[in-house]
Amino acid sequence: MTSLILSTAARLLLPLLLLFSVFVLLRGHNEPGGGFVGGLVAAAAFTLYALAEGVGPARAALRANTQTVIAAGLLLAGASVALPLLAGRPAMTGLWLAQELPIVGKVGTPFLFDVGVYLTVSGVTLRIILHMAEAEEQ
Amino acid sequence: MLLAVLSGFALAALAPLICRAVRGRAGWLIALLPAALFVYFLSQDAAIAAGAHLRESTPWVPSFGVNLSFHLDGLSLLMALLVTGIGALVTVYAGAYLRDDPHIGRFYLYLLAFMAAMLGLVLADNLLTLFVFWELTSVTSYLLIGYKHTYADSRKAALQALIVTGAGGLALLVGFVLLGSAAGTLEISDLLARGEAIRASELYLPLLLLIGLGAFAKSAQFPFHFWLPGAMAAPTPVSAYLHSATMVKAGVYLLARLSPALHETLAWQLLLISVGLATMLTGAYLSFIQQDLKRILAYSTVSSLGLMVMLLGWGTETAVEAATLFLLVHSLYKGALFLAAGAIDHATGTRDLARLGGLARVMPLLALGAGLAALAMSGIPPMLGFIGKELVYEATLPHHPATGLDQETAGALLTAAELASNIFAVAAAGLIAVRPFYGLARPTPKRPHAPPLALWIGPLALGALGLALGITSSLTQTYIIGPAASAIYGEAIELELELWHGLTPMLALSVATIAGGIVLYGLRDRLQPALARLAGVGARLGPERLFSAGVDGLPGLARRLTDVIQNGYLRFYVATVVGVTVALVGLTFIRGVALPAALALGDAQLYEVVIALVMLAGVALVVRARSLLVMVVSLGVVGYGTALIFVFYGAPDLAMTQFSIETLSVVLFVLMLYRLPALAQLSTRRARLRDWLIAAAAGALVTVMVLTVTAAPLESPLTRFVAENSYSAAKGRNVVNVILVDFRGIDTLGEITVLSVAALGVVALLRLRPGKEKAGEGGGREKGAGA
Numbered sequence: 001m002t003s004l005i006l007s008t009a010a011r012l013l014l015p016l017l018l019l020f021s022v023f024v025l026l027r028g029h030n031e032p033g034g035g036f037v038g039g040l041v042a043a044a045a046f047t048l049y050a051l052a053e054g055v056g057p058a059r060a061a062l063r064a065n066t067q068t069v070i071a072a073g074l075l076l077a078g079a080s081v082a083l084p085l086l087a088g089r090p091a092m093t094g095l096w097l098a099q100e101l102p103i104v105g106k107v108g109t110p111f112l113f114d115v116g117v118y119l120t121v122s123g124v125t126l127r128i129i130l131h132m133a134e135a136e137e138q
Numbered sequence: 139m140l141l142a143v144l145s146g147f148a149l150a151a152l153a154p155l156i157c158r159a160v161r162g163r164a165g166w167l168i169a170l171l172p173a174a175l176f177v178y179f180l181s182q183d184a185a186i187a188a189g190a191h192l193r194e195s196t197p198w199v200p201s202f203g204v205n206l207s208f209h210l211d212g213l214s215l216l217m218a219l220l221v222t223g224i225g226a227l228v229t230v231y232a233g234a235y236l237r238d239d240p241h242i243g244r245f246y247l248y249l250l251a252f253m254a255a256m257l258g259l260v261l262a263d264n265l266l267t268l269f270v271f272w273e274l275t276s277v278t279s280y281l282l283i284g285y286k287h288t289y290a291d292s293r294k295a296a297l298q299a300l301i302v303t304g305a306g307g308l309a310l311l312v313g314f315v316l317l318g319s320a321a322g323t324l325e326i327s328d329l330l331a332r333g334e335a336i337r338a339s340e341l342y343l344p345l346l347l348l349i350g351l352g353a354f355a356k357s358a359q360f361p362f363h364f365w366l367p368g369a370m371a372a373p374t375p376v377s378a379y380l381h382s383a384t385m386v387k388a389g390v391y392l393l394a395r396l397s398p399a400l401h402e403t404l405a406w407q408l409l410l411i412s413v414g415l416a417t418m419l420t421g422a423y424l425s426f427i428q429q430d431l432k433r434i435l436a437y438s439t440v441s442s443l444g445l446m447v448m449l450l451g452w453g454t455e456t457a458v459e460a461a462t463l464f465l466l467v468h469s470l471y472k473g474a475l476f477l478a479a480g481a482i483d484h485a486t487g488t489r490d491l492a493r494l495g496g497l498a499r500v501m502p503l504l505a506l507g508a509g510l511a512a513l514a515m516s517g518i519p520p521m522l523g524f525i526g527k528e529l530v531y532e533a534t535l536p537h538h539p540a541t542g543l544d545q546e547t548a549g550a551l552l553t554a555a556e557l558a559s560n561i562f563a564v565a566a567a568g569l570i571a572v573r574p575f576y577g578l579a580r581p582t583p584k585r586p587h588a589p590p591l592a593l594w595i596g597p598l599a600l601g602a603l604g605l606a607l608g609i610t611s612s613l614t615q616t617y618i619i620g621p622a623a624s625a626i627y628g629e630a631i632e633l634e635l636e637l638w639h640g641l642t643p644m645l646a647l648s649v650a651t652i653a654g655g656i657v658l659y660g661l662r663d664r665l666q667p668a669l670a671r672l673a674g675v676g677a678r679l680g681p682e683r684l685f686s687a688g689v690d691g692l693p694g695l696a697r698r699l700t701d702v703i704q705n706g707y708l709r710f711y712v713a714t715v716v717g718v719t720v721a722l723v724g725l726t727f728i729r730g731v732a733l734p735a736a737l738a739l740g741d742a743q744l745y746e747v748v749i750a751l752v753m754l755a756g757v758a759l760v761v762r763a764r765s766l767l768v769m770v771v772s773l774g775v776v777g778y779g780t781a782l783i784f785v786f787y788g789a790p791d792l793a794m795t796q797f798s799i800e801t802l803s804v805v806l807f808v809l810m811l812y813r814l815p816a817l818a819q820l821s822t823r824r825a826r827l828r829d830w831l832i833a834a835a836a837g838a839l840v841t842v843m844v845l846t847v848t849a850a851p852l853e854s855p856l857t858r859f860v861a862e863n864s865y866s867a868a869k870g871r872n873v874v875n876v877i878l879v880d881f882r883g884i885d886t887l888g889e890i891t892v893l894s895v896a897a898l899g900v901v902a903l904l905r906l907r908p909g910k911e912k913a914g915e916g917g918g919r920e921k922g923a924g925a
Contacts, residue, residue, distance in 0.1 A: 024794075030871040032790035034878060040798035047805055070894045077887055092883050094868055106869055110879045113886070117879065120890040124897040125802060131901050132809040 003052070010052035014061065017045030025118050026104060035114035039121030046122075047129050055134045066127035073119030080112035139194055139208035139261050142175050146254025153250055154243030165233015165592060168246055172226035172253060179210075179218045186215050187617045193263060193327065202266075203324045209263035212621025216462070217260035217384075217391055219618075220469050224383045225253045227596035231477055232375040234592035235484055245285060249376070252278035256384050260391060265314040265324045268392075272310065272356070275385050276303040282380060283372040295368035298685070302365040306355025310392075313348030316341045317396075326395065330628070333399040343405055349396065350409055357389025357443045360417040364682035367424075367436040374480025377432060378596075382439045382472040387465060390446045394461070398628030401453050410451025411548075415555055417444025422562035426662070427670045431479040431489040431570060435472065438515075438566045441559050442468045448552065449533060450626070457533035459633050460526065462623040467514060467526040467604065474511035474600035475570050478504055481593040482574055487583030491569060496579030500586045504594040505575040510601030512571030514608075516564040516655060517648060520637050522608035527651065529635075530556055531644040557647060557654075564655020565662060572659075611635040713832055720835045727842065746786065753779035766817060770807040774800055791874040 021041035028034030050058035062069075084093035096108035104111075149171050157164040182192065195207035210218070232249065236242045255274035262268035277300070284296030314324075320339040321329040329336070336342060353359075358366035369381050380386070393410065400406055421441030428434045442464070449461035481504050482497065483489045498505040514523030534552040579586075607614045615635040624630045639645065658665075677683065756775035763769045777800035784793035821829070860873055860881065870876040878886050 028872060028875045029869075032794060032872060032874075034791065034872070034875040036878070037791070037794045037798055040795065040802065044798060044801055047802065051805070066897075070897060074891060074894055077890060081883070081887060092880075094880055096869060108869065110868065110870070110876075110883070113879045113883055114875070117886060117890055120894060124893045127897045128900050129802070129806060129809070131904055132806065135904060136809050136812065 006052045010049045014045050014049045017048070018042055021045065021118075021122075025114065028114060029105070029111065035117030036121055039118040039123075040125065042118070042122040043125035043129070046126055047133075050130060050133050055130055055137060058130065062126070066123050066130065069119050069123030070127065073116045073121075073123055075116070076119065077113050077116030080109040080116060083109050083112075139192070139210065140196060140206060142178065143208070143254050143258040143261065145171060145175070146250055146257060150247050150250035150254060153246035157243035157246060162237060163233070164242065164246070165230045168233075168250070169226045169229040171250075172222045172229055175257070176219060176222035176226055179215060179222060182210060183215060183219075183617055186210060186212055187621050189621075191327070195263070198267070203264075203318075204266045205264050205325070206267055207263040207325060208258075208261040209327055210261065211625045212618075212623070213391070213394060213462075213625040214260050216466065216618055216622040217387070218257060220387075220466070221253060221256045221260065221384050224379060224469065224473050224600070227473075227477070227599060228375045228379040230592050231378075231480070231596045232373070234590050235375055235480060236373060245282075245373070248278050248281045248285070249379070252282065252380060252385070256388070259388055263326045265318055265326060265329075268326070269307075269311055269314055272352075272388065272392075273304075273307050275380075275388060276300060276307060276356075279303070279369070279380050279385055282376040283369045285373055285376070286371070289371070292371040295365075295371040298689075299365045299369050301689070302355050302362050302685070306352040306362070308352075309348045309355075310352025313345045313350075313352060316345035316348065317399075320345060321399070330396075330398045333401075333628070336399050337403055342400075342403070346400055346403075346405055346409065349392070349400075350413070353389035353392045354413055354447075355389070356392075357386050357447065358417075358440050359389070359413050359444060359447060360420050361681035363417055363420060363440045364680070364685065366440055367433050370430075370432040370436050374432065374476060374483060377436070378473050378476030378480065382435065382476050383469040386439065386443060387446075387469070390443060390450070390461075390465065393447065393450050394458075394626040397450060397453070397458070397626050401450075401628075407451050407453065410447050411552070414444045414446070414448025414451055415552065417441070418448060418559045419444075419555060422559035422566075423669070424673060425566045426562050426569075426658070427666055427673055429491050431482065431491065431494075431574070432476070434491075434566055434569055435476055435479060438563060439468075439472055441563065442472070445530065445556065445559065449530065452534060452552070454533060455627060455631050456529065456633070458627045459619065459623040459631055460529035460533040462626060463522070463526045463529055463619050463635070466607075466618065467523045470600045470604045470607075471511040471514040471523060474507055474597040474604075475515070475567075477593075477600070478508035478511070478597040479570065481589045481597065484593060485584070485589050486586045491573055493580055493582055494574035495577045496575070497586055498575035499579070501575075501588055501594065503598055504589055505571075507594060507597030507599075507601040508571040508575065510605055511597065512567035514601070514604040515567040516652060517560065518652065520605070520608045522604050522611065522614065524648070525608060525611055525635050525637060527560060527648060528639065528642075528644045530560075531647045532642075535643060553647070557651060560651045561654035561658055564652055565658040568655070568659040569662070608637065611637060709829075713829070716832055716836050720832070720839050723843065724835075724839055727839075727846075746783075749779050749782050749786075764817060766807075766811055766814060770804060770811070773807075774804050777803070789874075791872070 021038045024033040024041055025035055025038030026033075028038065046058050046062055049061060064072075081092050084095055085091055087093075087095060089095070092109075094108055094110050096106055100106050149168065153164075153168060156167060160167055186192075192210040193207065194209075195205045198204050198206045229246070229249065232245065233242075236245055239245065252275060255271045255278055258271035259268060259275060262271055280296050280300040283299055284292050286292045317329070317336065318324045320336045320341040321332045322335075323329050323332075336345075355362045366381060366386065370377055372381070418441050421437045421439070421444055425434050425437030425441060428437060446461045446465055446468075449457045449464070479489060481501070482494065485501065486494065486497070488494065510521070514521040517524045517527030531553060534549045534556065607618075612635060615633070619635065620631060620633070623633075753776050756772045756779065759772035760769050760776070763772060777796065781793045781796035781800065784790075784796055860877060864873045864876045865871055868876045868880040870880070
């Protein structure tokens, strides 16, 4: 069921959607958005690519194993919880860098946590969808 | 003291390395630590005897009142000396006993960890700290009993001991929590001073029963006594150390420790005396009929533990003193006899009474040690055991008043019971220390050889100590027994221990005991078969039988329960979850939450009405559809409608998420479409009617809930808090996101963890590639679609 139009569009849309998902993630702190939605958008981007091009190319474009993405996300979220302990504060205390970074804005442990959510959500969704799509192809 | 406990754990971790470095002599090296600790505790003795009470405390979980606090008084000191002293001897002994064992490093690891835990147990001054060490001794005991893990018997005995003591431990924990709340403190030294308040509390009876249960299970009291003989599957040094001298005394120790807070009530007396009495008699009887040296010792240990519990229950000054003295005496002679039995086993290859004899010529020093211990066990002067036995009789003889019970009769009955069990003890002592060593030499599996120093030094040292402490009885009283007994009794005990009291009723009883014991020993071979048959009848109805029936029955029960609850039908799960929710929440409404007065439909906008109608149409289509594709699309319509409502009512975050989820769900469904069977009308009319009812109830409930919630004013302190602090404290203007990643971040962390686990599960289920079985299909696929 390869379609030239879908395939071309997907190739263009993948980077755009991914960029959009990061944008959603970044603006989440002050405007509607956040790690959860961002992660879903990222997953949707790869899903679209997988539908158009097949699961193999989608996995190649993703580069990392979905399991690794999930683990990285959980680890990042966990780290942001534990990080304040090193500074002698209770776990999950929000610690912020004094300086704002360009584009990203304020960086602190809650932001790190949100990135963890982003990775976990996109990893989980993709793991399930790609696996099912794979079974479908066979 | 914290250091003393921790050093044991540290050495335990190093033990395997030490054993690898110095093969053969590791036992002597490792024994240095227990020996050093023994000397340390001995050096504290003078101060403790003078009435000092050492305490130290390190906060552990201060917010729950849990501290690593330790204290040293007479009772703790006595126990600590036993733990470290016998520990040192056993460590040396084990080095020779298990010399050829390739896993001896592991053995020392367990043994030292046990020693440290036991030391922590007897020194702990905080209920929860004590409990942690208590459980640690159960766990290490499990590992040690199952040390020869290639034998099914060992594994079974280990598990049995763990289950019995572990179950007791659970009861104990609850008891401790109740005790803590009745006393208002978890620190034991503070708690002991509040005995009045505890006994007056309404929690007193439950906490006494629960703590009693834990202590009885640990100290192998009737009806839990059966795990101790089973535990003889452990290597003999373990039996000597854990299952006679120290760990099984933990229950007795605990009752003694808490005695000032709990004692002197009728419930305490009835409970301890009845359980102790039953244990004492059962153990004495069963010990007499065994053929295996270690099983004789095990049942006689059960009997002795029963006696101690009974004396603590009786609770008079003399009884407490007698219990304390007997605890010391018993640890010494029983440890010695166990070690001797192990040495015999090691030298001859058997522990069967019928195959042993005439060994004294080969191993005279071992025979001497065992003989001394047997004299102590029989209560023959001038052993400390003699004084112990006299004191036991004196405690219950009617002329000493006790409180609460009809003392005259009760005391006389108890004395008679003691006499009976002591006669059995004398006979058992003969079986252990006379039968194998004297008489005709018999053929044994291995040619008997003289045991090495490490194997006879322990029994001899313990046996000799029983003699030495007896001769210097007034010093024993001043420095060891007096302080310990006073700590149990709650006030200073002024008693003199003497070998010679003059012609007293106690002396007459002692003479009767010894004479009766000798007669019984002589008749033993003639009586044994008949008595063993009688015991066999008892065993068929006994608690061990009940226990194994329970253990065997459990998997069957679990399977039947699983068949009902986890039957693999998704519709059953959904119906259960929805039904229970409706019932529970509905109940709350029925019990009086004000229902909203009326629906205000008047100010609905046109577009709202349109969306609502579209969604309703979608729902109707889902239910009526004849094709899966139509169903999926209609479900999508409902979802997008919901998202639109979120947009109109100012929840852009929710709307975004809803849109993404809907899109991905449709993709998922489409991917699954080909794998699902074609739609068919399978359920009966009745089933559909039932499903309609459940669905209608759920819908009605949710409607009512939403109306009730929106009818209530939105102004809550929480809303204000979040709105005010979102930017100032959490530096974010998007309140929703701040709640997700900051205020309620732990929830989110839990959710994404669940998500990850679900992903693993879904993929695992998909990989199963369910065949044609119906259950498999339902389970795997529906879950995948739900995620």
